[in-house]
């Protein structure tokens with residue numbers, strides 16, 4: 525019996541050391557090493573063997589096949605998420621929600637608006653948990669129009685949603701370059717050096733004041749940290765959905781930050797009450813009493829208002845910059 529993809533997935537998730545072990549011993553995932561899996565396992569230390577022993581019985585002896593399946597699992601070609609669809613549940617009073625379905629597509633920004641406590645985080649939580657009528661809202665979420673794979677719930681490495689929160693604090697004693705490299709390595713991407721360079725460049729484009737690759741991450745300002753995390757998320761996160769809490773004006777170029785995420789074909793969900801951001805998307809979801817109350821398409825009139833707001837925003841940014849640089853305003 526050959527190991528099913530599921531067995532391999534479970535093994536990889538449960539025993540990440542197996543991945544590093546194969547790598548450390550130069551056993552290429554695509555290679556054709558002539559060792560059986562059992563021979564490889566015999567090279568592991570006793571504790572690791574014991575841990576793995578329970579599952580060995582389920583595995584095929586042939587390493588090549590194991591490696592092939594592992595590499596298929598690790599390549600995310602077949603993992604691509606094109607859409608997330610949310611089906612209605614109930615609001616806080618138990619009444620049915622007032623929409624048919626909400627489909628979010630790759631490369632799209634959707635804003636979420638609603639008063640405090642109305643249920644914005646709950647909606648995002650439902651997406652993150654890929655709710656199957658088993659959350660307080662009774663909503664159901666499909667991925668690519670299908671019943672989602674349970675890996676979205678249980679996998680540590682494949683999360684459906686990556687969150688960029690308002691507060692960013694680093695506690696590690698690393699330089700910017702070391703930090704991003706560490707993250708890139710953990711993602712097992714190919715061109716680590718180039719990717720790290722691009723991330724640091726992109727982060728500098730977003731942040732007002734430049735920082736270098738040697739800057740310790742603990743000395744980055746709030747805006748610089750956020751810029752670094754946005755660039756890092758755009759390039760390294762495998763999560764197809766990016767969720768952003770209001771991007772405040774802490775010295776970062778908000779429009780460029782969104783463009784960067786959209787260029788990487790993410791679905792961006794943005795909780796904001798800032799009209800310049802809320803009108804950027806084609807749609808906005810209005811939450812009331814725990815339910816989706818309305819899904820509003822951005823109208824032509826609103827787009828005109830957005831253009832006016834962008835002019836004001838630009839003017840405000842110029843004035844802010846002038847103040848920052850100690851100039852007098854005219």
Ligand SMILES: Nc1ncnc2c1ncn2[C@@H]1O[C@H](COP(=O)(O)OP(=O)(O)OP(=O)(O)O)[C@@H](O)[C@H]1O
Pocket residue numbers: 614615616617638639640641642643644645646647660661813814815
């Ligand atoms: N449809 C629902 N049915 C039952 N409970 C709900 C529903 N929607 C939200 N809730 C509950 O209401 C509470 C407030 O919701 P939530 O935290 O999502 O609000 P919010 O809009 O994110 O608030 P804030 O803007 O303050 O962060 C939570 O305990 C949440 O679980």
